[in-house]
Amino acid sequence: MPRSDYSWIYPSQTNGSDKGEASTAYRRLYHGIRTAILDGRLHPGERLPASRDLAKSLGISRNTVVTSFDLLTSEGYLETRIGAGSFVARSLPDREMEAGRKDKSETSQTSKERAPRLSQSAKRMLAYQRRFPRFRVARPFSPATPDLDGFPFDLWARLLRRSWRAPDIDLTIPDDPLGLPLLRDEIAKWLRQSRGVNCHADQVMIVSGAQQALDLVARALVDPGDVIATEDPGYEGIRGVLASSGAVVHPIAVDQDGLRVDGLSETPTPARIIVATPSRNYPLGTTLSLARRLALLNWAEDHDAWIVEDDYDSDYRYDGPPLSSLQGLDTNNRVIYVGTFSRVMFPGIRLGYLVLPPALISTFRGIRGFADGVPAPTTQAALGAFFAEGHFGSHVRKMRMRYGERRAHLLDLINQSASDLLEVMPSDGGLHICARLIAGHDDIFVQEKMVEAQLDCRALSSYYHDKSEENRVSYPQGLVLGFAAWKKSDLSQSFGELIEISQA
Incomplete structure (x- = not known):
């Protein structure tokens, strides 16, 4: 019926x-x-x-x-x-x-409880996901955080408008996976002048950041089972990107002279890639000595390996001009140079670059065509103009002076108020300092207490490769303290809270 x-x-x-x-x-x-x-x-x-x-x-x-x-x-x-x-x-x-569902509500519940089947690549990557707290707004003492108040956003907006007001074919239909020629040329000029990098524009590839650069390196040069050597301690995001390729990520210890090159002999098989931060280890701040730079280049040549030089914030050196790059010493084209604008300008710009050895240019160009093509060309055009008109160099010089003053202020606070709590590790640049905790403090405990107090803190032990509890306690206990984004008064107030938390 x-x-x-x-x-x-x-x-x-x-x-x-x-x-x-x-x-x-x-x-x-x-x-x-x-x-x-x-x-x-x-x-x-x-x-x-x-x-x-x-x-x-x-x-x-x-x-x-x-x-x-x-x-x-x-x-x-x-x-x-x-x-x-x-x-x-x-x-x-x-x-x-x-079809085949006996009870809709029961099946829906089963579907919610059933975990998705992930690829081995995803599992390897997620094993290295960051375990740091995240705040919606940057809080003291978040490292790697630039001072956004110091960036000329009005000027940046004008450059963006200008680049789009009369766009040429490169902006509307970008077809070169390496990026816009103007920006690549300006980056090559800057690197030759400030970092001693031996390169021309055809070797520069624009990427959306250092993480994508490393992903492209892994796609091009790594097979499952290959060994990739990374610094220990080091930035965890590097390990996650590289591990997704199926490589064996092997930590190499860092001491006061940087990466222990002799540790490369301890890997299961000779490393295919060594990822290093010669100018400044993250987070310790140590610089790779000249003797070890030469030893590392020789090792790479002898073992047909590649060196990825991650030069994440070397523009900010306060005790002299920026150090020359490892790539500038390389006579055998074994170094892939990686840089980013996230710290020197602002994180949301999402632009970085690779400087490729000539033999790898065609390979990376081809692989990039299957990834995301090329980052937003309008932003690239604005950044190219930012360089060409002298704004980039001016901004770096202005911020280097501002950051240097804030760094000196934080060091004074430690020396005057917390010398019995923190011991600063030597470093001549960057956007953070690293300080060891004295008298048996647990850095993870201090980090958790600071987060409860709405302070962003990084425990030094969390940057080491082995996260097991039995090994973590043997690592140096310390704090990684960013200073660049906050005025002196803010640093003073927050540092007072840090002392109270650490002494509780």
């Missing part, structure tokens, strides 16, 4: 998943009929009332019903028969997902 009441297919309220669209009458009716079909209340082959009759019974316009029926028919939920009306389709697009 045909149904006489269809009020239940026209819900008075929408579900939360489609509030904006389903708030119109025809969408509400569409969702009501679709849901009834999928949960079995309307059966395959069942005839629906004529549009005029359904509209009258529901108190809505006939156009609303007709529009809903048309949409359901186009998606395959309904079928029309000339002279007979509209029927529930006998072959439903979503019915296959419902």
Whole structure:
């Protein structure tokens, strides 16, 4: 017997998943009929009332019903028969997902509890995910955080507008995976002048940041089972990106002279890639000595290995000009140089670069075409103009002076108020200092207490490769304290809270 009441297919309220669209009458009716079909209340082959009759019974316009029926028919939920009306389709697009389900609510619960099957690549990467706290707004003493108040955003906005006001073909249809020629040329000039990098524009590839640079390196040069040597302690994000390739990430100890090159002989097989921060280890701040730089270059040549030089914030050196790069010493083209603008400008710019040995240019160009093509060309054009008109160099000089003053202030606070609590480790630059905790303090405990007090803190022990509790306690206990983003008064107040927390 045909149904006489269809009020239940026209819900008075929408579900939360489609509030904006389903708030119109025809969408509400569409969702009501679709849901009834999928949960079995309307059966395959069942005839629906004529549009005029359904509209009258529901108190809505006939156009609303007709529009809903048309949409359901186009998606395959309904079928029309000339002279007979509209029927529930006998072959439903979503019915296959419902087949074999004995109880819908029980199955839904099972689906929620069942974990998705992840790739081995994802599992390897997630094993290294960051375990640091995250604040919506940067808080003292978050490292790697620049002073956004010091960046000329008004000027930046003008450059963006100018680049888009009369865009050329490179901006509207970018076709070179290496990036815009203007920006690559400016980066090459800057690196030659400030870092002693031996390069020209054709070797520069623009990427969306250092993480993507490392991902491209792994795709191009690493096979599953290859050994990649990384600094210990070091930035955890590096390990996660490289481990996703199936490589064996092997930690190499860092001491006061930087990476222990002799530790490379301890890897299971000779390392395919060595990732190093010669100018300044993150987080310790130590610099790779000249003797070890030469030894590392010789080792790479002897073992057909590649060196990735991660030069993340070397523009900010306070006790002299920036150090020359490892790449500048390389006579055998074994060094891949990586840089980023996230710290020198602002994190949201999402631009970095690779300087490639000539033999790798065509390979990386081809691989990049299958990744994301090229970062937003409008931003690249604005950054190229930022360089070409001298704004980049001016900004670096201004911020180097400002950061140097704040660094000196934080060092004074430690020396005057916390010399019995913290011992500063030698470092001549960067956006943070690293200080050992004295008298048996547990740095993870201090970090957790500081987070509770709305202070962003990094425990030194968390940067080491082995996170097991039995090994963690043997690592140096310390704090990684950023200073660049905050005024002296803010640093003083927050440092007072740090002392109270550490002495509690």
